[in-house]
Amino acid sequence: MFTPPPFTAANPATTTDLLDALYAFACTPPDFDPEDWQGAEAELEEARAESARDRRACLKLVKQARKTPGLKPAHIFKAAQTAFSGRLSINPATLAVTYNAGQYYDAEYRAAVAAVLEKAMKLAEA
16 A cells, blocks of 8 residues: 655655555555446446556556656646546645545546546646
C-alpha cells in the first residue's frame, strides 16, 4: 500500500509522488458485488472487462506521464479539479486519492485516473 509522508510547503509532493499515488489507486481492485448484478451477469462480466481495460490504460498513462517533460504537481492537481467532472480528488498533504461518484465507483474510478493523467500531460505541453 502506498503511504507517503505528510507533505507541507517545506516538504512538497513531487510529480513522482503524485504519479505513484495515482498508480496505487488505479491498482486497487474493484469491488463488484455479484448480488447487485443478479439477473445481469453478462453486464457484470462486461463491467469487469472494462475495468481491466481501464487499469491497463492507467498503467500505460502513468508510464507515459513519467516521461512527459515539464509535468509538475500543479498540472496533476489542476487536472484532478476539472477532468472527469472533477470527481477524482487528491489530498495535497497525504496524497490520498478518492473518487466521488456514488453507485458507479467500481465502473468509473480507473477511467477518472486516466482522464486526469491525460489532462495533466496536455497541461504540461501547453
